[in-house]
Amino acid sequence: MRAAGARELLRRLHDVMAARTPVQAKLDQVAELIADALESEVASIYLLRDGMLELFATRGLKQEAVHVTRLAFGQGLVGTIAESRAPLNLAEASQHPRFAYRPETGEESFHSFAGVPIIRRETSVGVLAVQHAQPRDYDEVEIEALQTVAMVLAELIAAAGLLDDRTAGNGRAAREAVSFRLQGLKLVDGQARGIAVFHRPRMVITNTVADDADVERDRLASAFVRMREEIDAMVSRAEFAGPGDHDDILETYKMFAFDEGWARRINSGIDSGLTAEAAIEAVSQAQRIKLSSAPDPYLRERLHDLDDLSNRLIRIVSGKLGTAAELGLSADTILIARNLGPAELLEYDRRFLQGVALEEGSLTAHMTILARAMGLPVIGRLKDLREQIAEGEPLLLDASGGGLFVRPAQAVVSNYEAQAALRAKKQAGFQAIRHLPAQTLDGTRIQLMMNAGLRSDLPALDLTNADGIGLFRTEFQFLVSATLPRKGRQIALYRDVLKAAGDKPVIFRSVDIGGDKAVPYMVDPDSPEENPAMGWRALRLSLERPGLMAAQARALLEASVGQTLNLMFPMVGEPWEFDAARAIVEDRRLRLQQAGIPHATGIRYGAMLEVPALVEVLDELLPKLDFISIGTNDLTQFLLAADRGNPKLADRYDWLARGVLRYLARVVTEAHAAGVSVSVCGEMGGRPTEALALLAIGVNRLSITPAAIGPVKAMIRSTTLAPLQAQMAGWLKTPGANIRALLLAAASEQQIILD
Ligand code: PEP
Ligand code: MG
Numbered sequence: 001m002r003a004a005g006a007r008e009l010l011r012r013l014h015d016v017m018a019a020r021t022p023v024q025a026k027l028d029q030v031a032e033l034i035a036d037a038l039e040s041e042v043a044s045i046y047l048l049r050d051g052m053l054e055l056f057a058t059r060g061l062k063q064e065a066v067h068v069t070r071l072a073f074g075q076g077l078v079g080t081i082a083e084s085r086a087p088l089n090l091a092e093a094s095q096h097p098r099f100a101y102r103p104e105t106g107e108e109s110f111h112s113f114a115g116v117p118i119i120r121r122e123t124s125v126g127v128l129a130v131q132h133a134q135p136r137d138y139d140e141v142e143i144e145a146l147q148t149v150a151m152v153l154a155e156l157i158a159a160a161g162l163l164d165d166r167t168a169g170n171g172r173a174a175r176e177a178v179s180f181r182l183q184g185l186k187l188v189d190g191q192a193r194g195i196a197v198f199h200r201p202r203m204v205i206t207n208t209v210a211d212d213a214d215v216e217r218d219r220l221a222s223a224f225v226r227m228r229e230e231i232d233a234m235v236s237r238a239e240f241a242g243p244g245d246h247d248d249i250l251e252t253y254k255m256f257a258f259d260e261g262w263a264r265r266i267n268s269g270i271d272s273g274l275t276a277e278a279a280i281e282a283v284s285q286a287q288r289i290k291l292s293s294a295p296d297p298y299l300r301e302r303l304h305d306l307d308d309l310s311n312r313l314i315r316i317v318s319g320k321l322g323t324a325a326e327l328g329l330s331a332d333t334i335l336i337a338r339n340l341g342p343a344e345l346l347e348y349d350r351r352f353l354q355g356v357a358l359e360e361g362s363l364t365a366h367m368t369i370l371a372r373a374m375g376l377p378v379i380g381r382l383k384d385l386r387e388q389i390a391e392g393e394p395l396l397l398d399a400s401g402g403g404l405f406v407r408p409a410q411a412v413v414s415n416y417e418a419q420a421a422l423r424a425k426k427q428a429g430f431q432a433i434r435h436l437p438a439q440t441l442d443g444t445r446i447q448l449m450m451n452a453g454l455r456s457d458l459p460a461l462d463l464t465n466a467d468g469i470g471l472f473r474t475e476f477q478f479l480v481s482a483t484l485p486r487k488g489r490q491i492a493l494y495r496d497v498l499k500a501a502g503d504k505p506v507i508f509r510s511v512d513i514g515g516d517k518a519v520p521y522m523v524d525p526d527s528p529e530e531n532p533a534m535g536w537r538a539l540r541l542s543l544e545r546p547g548l549m550a551a552q553a554r555a556l557l558e559a560s561v562g563q564t565l566n567l568m569f570p571m572v573g574e575p576w577e578f579d580a581a582r583a584i585v586e587d588r589r590l591r592l593q594q595a596g597i598p599h600a601t602g603i604r605y606g607a608m609l610e611v612p613a614l615v616e617v618l619d620e621l622l623p624k625l626d627f628i629s630i631g632t633n634d635l636t637q638f639l640l641a642a643d644r645g646n647p648k649l650a651d652r653y654d655w656l657a658r659g660v661l662r663y664l665a666r667v668v669t670e671a672h673a674a675g676v677s678v679s680v681c682g683e684m685g686g687r688p689t690e691a692l693a694l695l696a697i698g699v700n701r702l703s704i705t706p707a708a709i710g711p712v713k714a715m716i717r718s719t720t721l722a723p724l725q726a727q728m729a730g731w732l733k734t735p736g737a738n739i740r741a742l743l744l745a746a747a748s749e750q751q752i753i754l755d
Contacts, residue, residue, distance in 0.1 A: 006272035017156040027057035042131035076100035082124035114138040190377030192355030194332035208278035223317035284310035308341025355397040430710025447701040458500040460706035468504035470703020471681040494559035512570040538571035560600035568606030610634035622674040632682030665697040688715040696728035
């Protein structure tokens with residue numbers, strides 16, 4: 001359907017609905033208009049009444065079916081569309097598994113079927129469907145035309161009083177004034193208490209059909225200018241945890257805001273007769289549907305950013321500004337939203353923001369990465385959240401268990417308060433030993449370093465007084481960027497890290513991308529991986545893309561002027577891989593030398609031990625190394641063949657399994673005998689009991705998450721190591737020994753602080 005045709009259809013729809021005729025007559029005419037415009041034999045309008053989708057009007061199906069055919073959400077094709085809020089486009093309707101034949105409609109003579117949801121306030125309130133006798137696929141333009149019509153219909157139906165807002169899938173009626181708990185997914189750990197503040201009740205567009213397309217185009221153009229200014233201002237605002245990281249994140253945001261393709265699509269909506277607001281919403285709805293079915297989770301996240309921007313643009317264009325951030329927070333707040341973009345989160349006054357609860361959200365979303373950097377607990381995937389709670393309700397968010405308590409009972413609040421007091425007390429205890437060395441009671445000094453990956457992690461170095469950064473995950477910068485970070489950005493980050501560390505050592509790890517840390521610009525869409533953790537990732541990927549590795553090496557070398565660069569490679573599988581990686585770095589060093597460009601005075605090389613077979617060739621590898629770092633997250637999952645991310649295998653993924661500890665003990669002994677320093681940089685080292693086991697097998701360097709430095713230091717300072725090492729040696733040789741139980745008993749005897 002050409003733009004002029006679409007415009008004409010919208011106009012006529014508008015006229016029909018504005019006329020002083022009975023509602024039923026209007027809907028009948030609308031069905032006629034749509035069928036004519038789309039040259040379809042059938043056009044039907046289903047509307048939600050008393051929780052069922054009822055056929056309200058049709059051209060082409062039997063009239064006896066009107067107000068008789070009724071389908072529940074999820075039932076038949078119409079119910080499926082309403083439930084999923086996504087269109088269906090079928091050449092042969094009866095082959096769809098949800099097809100439910102309704103004899104009263106006489107629809108057996110029609111084969112093809114296309115339907116779109118009629119959505120209001122993000123809820124399906126009906127379905128608009130067309131059918132043809134001949135099997136055919138509807139093209140994208142036709143589906144988009146149907147969506148546009150459905151959007152206008154939603155407004156017109158509401159204006160005609162045909163929509164009872166209470167019937168619009170609102171689960172709130174079921175809600176009693178009792179407390180209840182919603183289960184979601186922990187995105188950022190922590191606990192928080194506050195009142196529910198809705199980020200933004202979604203704007204309801206009340207004017208969809210435009211009088212003058214030129215006026216709408218101008219409104220849109222000025223809104224784009226204003227939005228781009230706002231984004232630029234946000235990028236340059238320095239109030240975020242540390243300057244820099246959000247530049248990378250907002251880069252994606254900017255990419256969309258300045259994307260001419262997006263503006264063009266909105267303008268073509270305006271050409272077809274929509275107001276600027278309606279055209280933005282139409283494009284956004286189409287995107288939302290696309291994103292929810294995108295196979296790549298990273299891509300899905302990026303499209304959330306686009307959704308975030310659409311909302312912002314609608315608010316600007318309609319002059320109806322006012323997110324909760326703009327209105328200003330005044331009390332402890334748990335922010336409620338379907339999803340949040342990174343820039344939206346940055347607009348909030350951090351002093352009042354205690355936590356975030358989302359209907360969507362994921363661990364890899366930019367917003368999640370930001371919230372983690374800000375120390376803000378977040379729960380995601382809370383289904384129908386905004387339907388179940390109301391603005392201003394008291395909430396208690398317990399991210400560790402993924403639970404959101406609504407109007408929490410007194411017992412829950414008391415429990416929370418007791419836990420908070422305990423945490424504060426413990427925290428104060430850790431602060432008190434901040435300046436004391438991580439040394440056992442019998443004098444063994446343990447190097448206690450921290451893991452980092454973002455600029456915003458750097459202040460933790462000072463707060464925890466860690467001995468350095470034992471693992472800097474350089475891939476984080478790649479993960480939060482829309483494109484490969486340029487050399488300048490890489491150098492700037494590495495310089496900032498080294499500056500923050502001062503005299504303390506920093507061990508950089510070359511990028512570990514691929515697998516679950518996929519970045520869109522490096523993904524090979526033609527070869528999805530069945531076992532990404534054992535797939536094309538880390539050093540394997542880097543060696544196949546030597547340009548990437550060389551560029552990173554150069555950035556690291558240039559950032560390390562006047563000092564030694566500590567560099568390790570992830571997932572080394574065989575010694576030759578280490579040699580190949582080292583050769584790339586050495587080649588870069590030589591070139592910098594020849595070009596007279598200042599760079600590091602020396603390089604200390606290390607390898608991550610994560611691939612089990614490497615241990616069988618340590619005799620060959622160790623002489624080449626200055627240090628080795630054991631990545632117990634990956635190594636354990638490979639040793640025990642138990643996926644580190646699978647909650648069902650949590651018991652099997654046991655760091656204290658005798659097999660794992662014996663294996664680690666062997667590595668430590670061999671490395672120390674060869675004069676190579678060993679550290680453990682996996683999560684294992686951040687748990688006091690597991691860290692105690694590591695000490696007992698001879699590990700004296702740990703690199704752990706900053707929050708664990710206090711608890712692990714408290715453990716170290718309360719341990720007498722020598723007898724424990726002797727005990728451990730015995731346990732490892734004892735068949736059937738339950739090391740965890742033995743260790744806990746020994747710790748209790750020694751009064752070692754384990755939490
Ligand atoms: C590990 O595998 O233990 C490790 C530290 O690397 P990552 O968690 O980044 O895979
Ligand atoms: Mg790893």
